[in-house]
Amino acid sequence: MPPHRPLLSLLLLLAAAVAPTWSKSTLESCSSSTACPAQLSYTLYADLKLAELAALFSADPLAILAANSIDFAVPDPADRILPAGLTLRVPVPCACSDGIRRVTSVRYVSRPGDTLASVASSVYGGLTTPDWISDSNGILDAKPEAVVDAGTTLFVPLHCACFGGVDNGLPAVYLTYVAGKGDTVAAVAQRYRTTATDLMSVNDMATADLAAGDIIVVPLPACRSSFPAFTADYGLAVANGTYAVTANRCVQCSCGPGNLDLFCVPAPLADSTCSSMQCANSSMMLGNFTLLMTSSGCSVTSCSYGGFVNGTILTTLTTALKPQCPAPHQYPPLIPPPTSSFFETYLGPSPTPMASEGGVDPMMVGMAPTSTPSASSGPPPAARYVVGDALGALALCLVANLLW
Ligand SMILES: *[C@@H]1O[C@H](CO)[C@@H](O)[C@H](O)[C@H]1NC(C)=O
Ligand SMILES: *[C@@H]1O[C@H](CO)[C@@H](O)[C@H](O)[C@H]1NC(C)=O
Ligand SMILES: *[C@@H]1O[C@H](CO)[C@@H](O)[C@H](O)[C@H]1NC(C)=O
Numbered sequence: 001m002p003p004h005r006p007l008l009s010l011l012l013l014l015a016a017a018v019a020p021t022w023s024k025s026t027l028e029s030c031s032s033s034t035a036c037p038a039q040l041s042y043t044l045y046a047d048l049k050l051a052e053l054a055a056l057f058s059a060d061p062l063a064i065l066a067a068n069s070i071d072f073a074v075p076d077p078a079d080r081i082l083p084a085g086l087t088l089r090v091p092v093p094c095a096c097s098d099g100i101r102r103v104t105s106v107r108y109v110s111r112p113g114d115t116l117a118s119v120a121s122s123v124y125g126g127l128t129t130p131d132w133i134s135d136s137n138g139i140l141d142a143k144p145e146a147v148v149d150a151g152t153t154l155f156v157p158l159h160c161a162c163f164g165g166v167d168n169g170l171p172a173v174y175l176t177y178v179a180g181k182g183d184t185v186a187a188v189a190q191r192y193r194t195t196a197t198d199l200m201s202v203n204d205m206a207t208a209d210l211a212a213g214d215i216i217v218v219p220l221p222a223c224r225s226s227f228p229a230f231t232a233d234y235g236l237a238v239a240n241g242t243y244a245v246t247a248n249r250c251v252q253c254s255c256g257p258g259n260l261d262l263f264c265v266p267a268p269l270a271d272s273t274c275s276s277m278q279c280a281n282s283s284m285m286l287g288n289f290t291l292l293m294t295s296s297g298c299s300v301t302s303c304s305y306g307g308f309v310n311g312t313i314l315t316t317l318t319t320a321l322k323p324q325c326p327a328p329h330q331y332p333p334l335i336p337p338p339t340s341s342f343f344e345t346y347l348g349p350s351p352t353p354m355a356s357e358g359g360v361d362p363m364m365v366g367m368a369p370t371s372t373p374s375a376s377s378g379p380p381p382a383a384r385y386v387v388g389d390a391l392g393a394l395a396l397c398l399v400a401n402l403l404w
């Protein structure tokens with residue numbers, strides 16, 4: 001809980017007078033300094049180039065496309081203009097902040113007319129609060145509506161969560177979601193194909209009340225890697241139906257739709273700067289497999305990705321005996337970069353996803369690695385609790401279109 005301050009109380013009163021809703025957020029107690037993979041649900045406040053969006057979150061533009069199953073092999077992806085109102089998942093590293101909450105910290109260079117409130121509620125879509133930003137920057141007694149000098153570099157803390165990468169004993173990536181006007185727990189659950197019960201339990205909600213500005217986390221079923229701890233992409237987890245690019249953009253990994261085994265192949269943009277993706281003592285490349293019918297079943301030999309170390313792509317060749325030969329690998333469908341905010345990603349009812357294209361050859365044969373991470377071996381989920389968070393309501397009242 002933030003320390004009680006008279007100024008805060010006053011502002012809270014003011015906020016309550018303007019809009020009688022207090023936003024709340026799900027906090028995750030934590031101690032480890034190791035960041036874990038998380039995602040933020042973010043709605044664009046203006047038309048933004050993908051590169052601008054990526055800069056807001058210090059994220060790789062390709063990683064954002066991949067996390068949304070948007071074709072990341074299109075030419076000049078970073079120059080694509082994405083429409084205001086579009087909601088995307090942004091993958092972020094999620095670190096421990098102060099023992100009671102997790103955070104991903106980004107830098108924001110303020111523009112003319114920015115206020116703490118507009119940065120929190122508009123630019124960052126309510127994923128942070130004005131007072132959290134002022135605390136993080138040592139700004140004393142700042143009113144949310146105070147104008148920030150243009151060109152100031154602000155450290156902006158954003159809520160995120162990991163909960164051990166597990167939900168109900170199964171691998172999961174946690175998506176931080178800011179409730180919009182009229183959102184209900186049931187609607188959010190349906191949108192992300194989970195249940196209201198699970199959402200309420202994950203967020204430790206006593207009632208299904210959800211107010212605009214409340215921050216909840218949504219567990220997304222995911223494929224989890226089992227790379228060794230010394231790899232740069234240790235802990236990589238990919239939500240069902242989506243992709244990730246890793247190993248310096250040399251490798252792409254996908255999850256689903258058929259099973260939750262991480263499946264990695266050379267990325268469409270992989271070039272000669274990438275280290276070898278061939279399995280040692282074999283002619284097989286990442287993602288290749290061979291099948292051999294024997295009297296005791298189907299012997300499956302596969303070349304799979306084992307993590308990225310010092311510029312080197314680790315590969316492992318494994319052979320497993322299966323009762324039946326697996327069907328050709330299916331990739332999650334990719335959609336073209338959206339040009340309208342009415343677009344919903346693969347999670348929405350429309351449009352019909354296009355067939356895979358641009359380097360993801362649907363005919364490419366492959367099979368997921370046979371090792372399934374043991375769901376019970378991870379750290380136990382941390383305690384979950386919800387506390388009132390100040391000023392979000394006030395922030396929400398301020399609409400800023402800034403320069404756009
Ligand atoms: C993964 O997604 C596919 C469709 O995209 C769905 O059919 C399947 O049930 C999902 N798996 C899990 C475990 O949620
Ligand atoms: C590859 O073959 C060489 C020589 O045949 C052997 O020394 C090495 O251990 C093999 N590597 C792997 C990963 O099997
Ligand atoms: C092996 O993998 C490479 C890279 O993904 C692919 O281009 C090739 O077609 C695959 N070969 C077979 C036989 O599946």
Ligand SMILES: *[C@@H]1O[C@H](CO)[C@@H](O)[C@H](O)[C@H]1NC(C)=O
Nearest residue numbers: 229230231232308309310311
């Ligand atoms: C990476 O390279 C550095 C310097 O070459 C070395 O000290 C380090 O042990 C290497 N890390 C791993 C995991 O091999």
